[in-house]
Amino acid sequence: MFVSPPIPFNQSSDKDLLAYAVGAALYMPATRQTIAEDILSAKHEGLVSIVIDLEDAVGDQQVELAEEMLMQQLFLIASYVKIGVLAESQLPLIFVRVRAVEQLRSLLGRFGQLITHITGFVLPKFTPENGEAYFYEIASYNKTRGESSPMLYGMPILETASVIYRESRVETLLGIKRILDKYQSCVLNVRIGATDFSSLFGLRRSPDMTIYEIAPIRDCIADIINIFGRVDSGYVISGPVWEYFSNRERVLKPQLRITPFEEALGHVGRDLRSLYISNSMDGLIREVIMDKENGITGKTIIHPTHIKPVQALYAVTHEEYIDATSIISNNNGYLGVMKSQYANKMNEIKPHLNWARRILARSQIYGVLHEQQHFIGLLPGHEQVYS
Template structure:
C-alpha cells in the first residue's frame, strides 16, 4: 500500500477563514495549525465544535468543503440516529464516496469521523476507501458500553492496520446502563478500564445527552441548559469524575449537543447579560444572538467548561462560531497560566490583573489545559472579549 498520501501532514487552523487584518486585531497569539498526526491531548482540545451531518445528504463532499471554508475544523458523517433504517447502506456508500472526494480538496486536513451503527460498518467503510483514507480521522462509537465497547475498539484497530494510518475512536456515553443510578458505577468502572487499555486510540469521550433524556421521556426546553436537567447532570458529573481526572488517567470529555437554532416564544428572560454588549457597542448583536437561541448555547458552553468539559457536539453550522469563540484563551487567562506554569515551587501570588490569587500547585492542571487551548485557539489581545471575536465570526 502507498502510505505517502496517508502520512503526509494535512493541516487545519481555527479562525483561518478570518481576514489577516481582523486576526491581527483580535489575537495576541494567533491559533497554530494542527493535524491528525499531532499529539493526542492537543488534538482532542483542537476538536472544538464538532459538526454532525447526516451521511444521506446529497453533495456530501461539497458540504464538508464548504463548512471547512467557513471555519469548521471537525465533522462527523453520521450513519446512526440521523439516518433511517432503510437508508443505512446507501448512507455508508455516500460517506465513503465523500471521503474519497474530500481527499483531493483543501478540506482533507479537517478532523473527519464516521459515526457507525454497528461494528461491521467500521470494516465496510475502511475496506471501501481508496484516496479517502487520507481524509478519515476515525470513528464515533454510539451507545458505547461495557459489553459492546471492546469489540468496537478492536474493529477500529483493525481498520487502522488495513488503512495504514492511526485511526481514533470517540465513544459516545449514552446507554441506559450508564444513566440508571443502580448500574452506573459498575458500568463506569468497567468502561474506564476498557478505555485505559486502548488509551492511545481514544481521542475524546463524547456525552450523548439526548439519549440520556430519552431514558426518562424528557426533552430539554430551549430556555434551559442541560445542567438544569438533574437526572442528566448527575450522569455527566459521574462521567467527569471517572473519566475526566487530570492525573494522567483521564480523557478529554466533550459537551452534549444544543439542538435549537430558530426563533421562539420565550418563557424566561435571556441568559446573556446586556452589559458586555453595551460596553462594546454591540446591543443589536446581542439581540441577534437571543433571537437565534444562541444565548442558551453560550450559557451552556460556559457551564461545560466550569464542569471540566471541552468542546461540544453541534448539529447546526451557526453553533460552531459560538463554541470556538469561547474556546479562545483571553489575555488574562493566558498570563495567569504562564505565571503558574513558570513557577518552580508552590505558593500563591496575585494575578497580574490584580483581581485574583493564583495558587501554583492547585491551578497547575488548569494552566496546562489553558496552554493547550491557547496553542490551537489562540490568545486574544488585551481588552478583546468573546463579544468581538464572536461578532467577527458571525458578521463574515
C-alpha cells in the same frame, strides 16, 4: 484579536493536541449530497470538524444508501485534493459515526485509500459489552496501516441506560474506563449523549435551560467527569448537543448582558445580542460556559450557526493565560501563593497547577485573546447570522 493566535493542526497532529482540537463537531447525515462541495467552497466559516452520521440521522431503510453516499462524498473529497483544488489544510477533521461494530469492520474493508482523509469513528451507545470490539477493530487497523497513513481514533459516546441509571452507573463507567485505558492511544474524546439520556426519562430541555438544570442528566455528567475528567485519567470530555437554532417565544429572562456586546462591537453588538437571544443562542452560550466550568472541552453541534459561538467561547482570555503562565513559571519550590498580575485574585501554585496546564493546552488550539478583547469579537456579525 489575538496576542497568541491558534496554531494550525491536521489529522496527523499529535493526539494530545487533536483531542482539544475537535471543538465544535458539526453532525450531518451521511445521506447529505453536498458534504464535499460544502468543504470545497468553505461554506461554513470556522468549521474544524464534522461527523458524518450513519446512525440516528439515517433511517433504518436508508443504511445501504447512506453508506454508498458516504463513499461518494469521500471519493469527491479525495479527488479535489488530488487535482489540487482543495488543499489538505482546508480539510476539517472528518469522523464517521457508525451503527455497530459490524458496520465499522465493513467500512474499514471498503474504504481503501479513502480512509486517509478520515480522522476516526464516533462509537454510539458505547458499553463494556461492545466497547472492546470497537477498539479492537481500530487498533488492528492502526497496527497494519501504511507509514503514510495517519492514525485512526475512536470517540465513544456514553448514552445508554446502564450509564445513566443510578444502580448500574458506576460499574458501567468503570468497565468502560478499563477498555479505554487499554486502548488509550486510540481514544480521542469521551462524548456525552444527553439526548439519548433524556429520552430514557421522557425529558427534553427547553431553550431556556441548560443540560445542567435537568437533574438526572446533571448527576450523570458529574459522575462521568469524576471518572474520566481526573487529571491522571488523560481524557478530554466533550459536551452534549444543543438542539435549538430557530426563533421561538421566550419564557425566562435572557442572561446575556448588553455591556460586553456593546464594548466589543458598538451598536452592532446590541443588535447581535438581540438576534442571538431571539434564536436561542443565549442558551447555547450559557451551556458552553457551564461545560467549560466543569472541565469539558468541545461540543456536538447540529447547525452551522453554532460553530463560531462554541469555538469563540473556548478562546483563552489574556487574564487566564497570564495566570496560567505565572503559575507554571513559579512552580519551582520557592513560592506557594501569590497575587495575580491582574491584582484581583490569589494564585496557589500547587492547587492551580493542573488548571494552568489545561489552559495552556487549550490556548494552542483556540488562541489567546488580547487584553481588551472578548470572545464576542470572534462571533459572526449580525448580517451573517441566520441569513
